[in-house]
Amino acid sequence: MKTCYRLLLVDDHTLIRKGLRLLMASWEGFEVVGEASNGQEAIELALELRPNIVLMDIYMPRMNGLEATRRLKALLPEVKVVILTVADDDEAFRAALEVGAEGYLLKTVEPQHLYYLLQEVARGEVPLAAALTKKILPQLKATEKSDPLSPREKEVLTLVAQGLSNREIAGRLFLSENTVKNHLRSILEKLQTKNRQQAVHYALQQGLVKLKE
Incomplete structure (x- = not known):
């Protein structure tokens, strides 16, 4: 059926x-x-x-x-x-x-x-x-040259790096879980990475996000 x-x-x-x-x-x-x-x-x-x-x-x-x-x-x-x-x-x-x-x-x-x-x-x-x-794409590309991630995307990725789940990130940032997923999809596309682990590794390596001491 x-x-x-x-x-x-x-x-x-x-x-x-x-x-x-x-x-x-x-x-x-x-x-x-x-x-x-x-x-x-x-x-x-x-x-x-x-x-x-x-x-x-x-x-x-x-x-x-x-x-x-x-x-x-x-x-x-x-x-x-x-x-x-x-x-x-x-x-x-x-x-x-x-x-x-x-x-x-x-x-x-x-x-x-x-x-x-x-x-x-x-x-x-x-x-x-x-x-x-x-x-909108040309506008995004223009901003990505200097810093590809938006402030909100950096917040999301920083929490991913801290080991939080999508649901936990949504609660921390007062967003819907689906909005968090949309942000992660955008992050993976901008950083040209295949998964959240790769995105975190690349962002930390490039200094795009930093873990708190």
């Missing part, structure tokens, strides 16, 4: 929600189990319905999608949140990843592409809007 992933749609526009529900009705492996019109309602429904994936808009009344994602990941860390928005600015993009979203997609995405991207999310991958990654 094939796995069927439960979807919760969150958008303050009824037309968008109904359109997505109609579109997804024919998707194999996915089932829309609920709809919410704001962030607060999304959290309440997620606690009740326990979806596998939440498709979340950003700009909504009562509670925006970023704050809703932050709270939802704290309450239900196993639920995967994908931002689906018109916001194509890098500030919102970075904020979404910081609060623990597993993906960031623009509403201009083609329906069939959305289907494939949600399959990636179900497999544990992190799909991102191509237009935004292309815009």
Whole structure:
């Protein structure tokens, strides 16, 4: 029997929600189990319905999608949140990843592409809007020349070097466990290392992080 992933749609526009529900009705492996019109309602429904994936808009009344994602990941860390928005600015993009979203997609995405991207999310991958990654990548490369790791990434890697688990790091830094995983994924990519042990060894060798005496 094939796995069927439960979807919760969150958008303050009824037309968008109904359109997505109609579109997804024919998707194999996915089932829309609920709809919410704001962030607060999304959290309440997620606690009740326990979806596998939440498709979340950003700009909504009562509670925006970023704050809703932050709270939802704290309450239900196993639920995967994908931002689906018109916001194509890098500030919102970075904020979404910081609060623990597993993906960031623009509403201009083609329906069939959305289907494939949600399959990636179900497999544990992190799909991102191509237009935004292309815009942000040069900025990252420019900063990486002098110091590849952000202050937060250094904090995470320092705690890894001290032997803390992802869950312990999340508790120490007041982050979701998924956000810690995102930081570690970014660290491995920036340092071009295969695992956390290699990353720690390289960072200590290069003086990027230091262990307290």
